[in-house]
Amino acid sequence: xxxxxxxxxxxxxxxxxxxxxxxxxxxxxxxxxxxxxxxxxxxxxxxxxxxxxxxxxxxxxxxxxxxxxxxxxxxxxxxxxxxxxxxxxxxxxxxxxxxxxxxxxxxxxxxxxxxxxxxxxxxxxxxxxxxxxxxxxxxxxxxxxxxxxxxxxxxxxxxxxxxxxxxxxxxxxxxxxxxxxxxxxxxxxxxxxxxxxxxxxxxxxxxxxxxxxxxxxxxxxxxxxxxxxxxxxxxxxxxxxxxxxxxxxxxxxxxxxxxxxxxxxxxxxxxxxxxxxxxxxxxxxxxxxxxxxxxxxxxxxxxxxxxxxxxxxxxxxxxxxxxxxxxxxxxxxxxxxxxxxxxxxxxxxxxxxxxxxxxxxxxxxxxxxxxxxxxxxxxxxxxxxxxxxxxxxxxxxxxxxxxxxxxxxxxxxxxxxxxxxxx
Ligand SMILES: Cc1cc2nc3c(=O)[nH]c(=O)nc-3n(C[C@H](O)[C@H](O)[C@H](O)COP(=O)(O)OP(=O)(O)OC[C@H]3O[C@@H](n4cnc5c(N)ncnc54)[C@H](O)[C@@H]3O)c2cc1C
Numbered sequence: 028x029x030x031x032x033x034x035x036x037x038x039x040x041x042x043x044x045x046x047x048x049x050x051x052x053x054x055x056x057x058x059x060x061x062x063x064x065x066x067x068x069x070x071x072x073x074x075x076x077x078x079x080x081x082x083x084x085x086x087x088x089x090x091x092x093x094x095x096x097x098x099x100x101x102x103x104x105x106x107x108x109x110x111x112x113x114x115x116x117x118x119x120x121x122x123x124x125x126x127x128x129x130x131x132x133x134x135x136x137x138x139x140x141x142x143x144x145x146x147x148x149x150x151x152x153x154x155x156x157x158x159x160x161x162x163x164x165x166x167x168x169x170x171x172x173x174x175x176x177x178x179x180x181x182x183x184x185x186x187x188x189x190x191x192x193x194x195x196x197x198x199x200x201x202x203x204x205x206x207x208x209x210x211x212x213x214x215x216x217x218x219x220x221x222x223x224x225x226x227x228x229x230x231x232x233x234x235x236x237x238x239x240x241x242x243x244x245x246x247x248x249x250x251x252x253x254x255x256x257x258x259x260x261x262x263x264x265x266x267x268x269x270x271x272x273x274x275x276x277x278x279x280x281x282x283x284x285x286x287x288x289x290x291x292x293x294x295x296x297x298x299x300x301x302x303x304x305x306x307x308x309x310x311x312x313x314x315x316x317x318x319x320x321x322x323x324x325x326x327x328x329x330x331x332x333x334x335x336x337x338x339x340x341x342x343x344x345x346x347x348x349x350x351x352x353x354x355x356x357x358x359x360x361x362x363x364x365x366x367x368x369x370x371x372x373x374x375x376x377x378x379x380x381x382x383x384x385x386x387x388x389x390x391x392x393x394x395x396x397x398x399x400x401x402x403x404x405x406x407x408x409x410x411x412x413x414x415x416x417x418x419x420x421x422x423x424x425x426x427x428x429x430x431x432x433x434x435x436x437x438x439x440x441x442x443x444x445x446x447x448x449x450x
Contacts, residue, residue, distance in 0.1 A: 038063050039134035039369050042123060044113050046073050046096040048351050049333025049358035050139035051421065054106055055099070056362025062369050064106040065131060067123075071096055071110040074162050077351055077416055078429070080201070082165035083172075084208040085216075085445030091428045093162045094421050113140065118305055118326050135328050135365045138315065139358055140302075142334040142349060145295035145312075150271035156292040159201060171289055172209070173447050179228070180221045189286025191229035194277045196269050197294035198235030199243065200386035203252060205291055206233040207389035210259040216442055231261050232285055234277075236268045236294075241394070243348070243384060244402075248394040251404045255388040269294075296349060298335045310337035310346070319376035321361050330361035340379050343398060351419045352382040385412045 039062045043050045046068035054066045072093040081087040100106040115124040116138075124130045144160050146152035157168045172193070179185045191213075195206040210231050218224070233240065233256065240256075240263060241249045256263055268280040269290070277285040298313030307323065310316050314337035315323060321338065323329045332338075333354030338347045347353045356379060364374040385408065387393040393409035396402050403411055413433065420426045 040065065040132070041135045041137065041365055042067070042131050042133035043137040043139060044068075044116075044123065045137075045139035045141055045333070045335075046070070046108075047076075047139055047141050047333060048354035048419065049141070049335075049361075050137060051096070051099060052355045052358025053137045053139060053330070053332060053362040053365075055103070056359045057105070057366055058103045060105070060362075060366035060369055062105065062135075062365065064103075065109065066096070066100075066106060067109045067111050067113060067125065067128070067131075068096060069110065069112040070162075071108075072162070073099065073421055075420060075425070076160065077419070079159050079162070079165040080205045080208050081432075082162065082444070083159060083168040083205065084212045085169060085173075085442035086208070087429065087432050088444045089162060089166065091425060091432060092165070094425055099421055113301060116301060116305060118323075118329060121328070133328075135368075136330070137358070137361050137365075138302075138329065138331045138335055139333050139354070140299040140335050141354075142296040142298055142312075143300065144292060145297040146292065147295055149269055152269070152272050152290075152292060155272045155274050156196070156290045158292045159205060160296075168289075168291060169445070170447050172212070173445060175288055176217050176221055176224070180224055183223075186224065186228045188275065188288075190288045191224070192232070192285065192287035193230075193289045193291060194232045194234060194269075194285050194287045195291045195293060196234050197292070198233060198237065198240030198263070198265065199293065200241075200384075201293035202233055202235070202291070203240060203256065204387055205293055206231050206261045207256060207259055207387065207392070209291075210256075210261055211389050212442060212445070214260060216445065220445075232287070233261050233263045234267055234269055234279065235263070235265045238266050240265065241386070244394055244396050245400070248396060248402055248404060252386075252388055252394060255392045259389055296334070302335060312337075314346075320364055320374055321357055321377050322364075330364070332357040332361050338377065338379075340398070341376065342379075347379055348384060350382075350384065352415065353379065355419060356380065382415050383411065385415065387412055 041062045041064045043054045043066040075092045078092045111128045112126040122132050144158040179190045195202045239249050270280045271278045315331040334349040360377045367374040381398040383395045383397045385395040393412045395408040
């Protein structure tokens with residue numbers, strides 16, 4: 028039972044750590060259950076990561092991508108939300124500690140703390156790179172890009188020094204989407220905003236270690252994405268790796284030096300650092316292995332869901348990718364399983380319903396690949412991308428906002444969120 032007073036002590040306490048897709052899915056599926064749910068996240072908002080690059084490039088405003096967590100539980104009176112940082116998890120004592128809250132002892136624990144950026148020890152990356160994993164990251168990157176254009180407009184020497192160039196690291200969906208969106212922002216609007224900046228003053232590089240970008244997609248989709256990026260003006264450098272980053276230069280392993288004052292890191296993730304303290308054997312990328320109920324085998328009252336977990340797909344035997352739909356479905360399943368256990372019923376194994384792996388490259392250009400191998404590209408794929416991501420947005424209000432912004436940007440090519448707000 029909990030040490031805290033916001034649960035009545037009579038019902039099982041379900042502690043949900045993380046208000047991402049996974050944690051929200053779990054808590055929402057406990058709404059009709061006879062349990063007390065406590066959800067804790069270090070932020071008071073749920074971040075919609077798939078659209079972060081749209082905030083970073085001025086297409087969407089922050090509230091379309093960050094939604095108040097408490098809003099999602101107004102109709103669920105067995106849930107309490109706290110904004111606090113998890114500092115320690117003791118699986119043996121069934122106890123979690125926080126920055127400010129008192130410790131909470133749980134009957135069931137849902138670990139939905141997600142992943143975090145992995146700089147792979149690259150010299151200078153942690154200090155100087157711009158990762159794109161959180162809402163503050165997206166706002167920081169947008170402000171940096173706008174600041175660089177403003178500065179170069181005033182001081183043309185900066186252009187020769189590469190102030191407007193951006194290096195994006197990582198040829199997966201995050202890197203490709205960001206590089207594509209940046210060139211659209213550059214070519215569509217910033218050139219008009221700053222008519223005195225010469226046409227060829229700003230370059231966008233995409234650096235990928237593998238021989239090709241989009242290694243998770245079939246060759247035909249890789250070729251399509253490369254062509255679409257190149258047409259937009261992205262300079263794709265494959266088979267090379269970033270060796271070091273300084274505020275004004277990016278050095279590659281091949282010896283090449285790129286003049287760029289902005290480096291976007293979209294290259295790697297690892298499970299939340301807290302997992303290393305759990306005393307568990309971890310899978311590749313610091314992920315927690317779970318059984319078919321999504322429980323940690325040595326601690327069956329603990330569920331690991333979303334990006335923090337290595338969930339094996341029952342159909343294919345493969346570990347599922349770190350995707351929004353995997354996180355949401357696994358979180359929902361954990362909630363349903365706890366509800367079944369609390370009601371004395373037998374839980375069912377997790378079955379993933381594939382929504383496809385997908386990414387956009389730019390306006391009218393996207394790729395989709397289903398687990399079975401079916402593929403789509405171009406406008407059709409972009410519509411599918413839009414439908415899947417709208418379904419993942421937490422409320423109808425967010426969906427309406429995203430549709431209005433996307434439709435507006437599609438028709439007018441405007442990105443009205445390209446303003447810097449200094450605090
Ligand atoms: C840039 C980007 C683009 C993406 N694009 C797509 C896409 O197009 N399609 C797709 O399906 N997926 C996409 N993904 C992946 C998808 O967003 C993730 O798979 C999904 O968000 C994982 O959900 P989660 O709930 O496991 O973790 P998260 O969404 O990361 O949620 C974890 C939560 O835990 C909280 N937290 C972390 N540490 C602590 C702590 N110590 N104390 C308290 N709280 C803490 C965080 O604040 C966060 O709210 C993208 C990811 C990124 C980064």
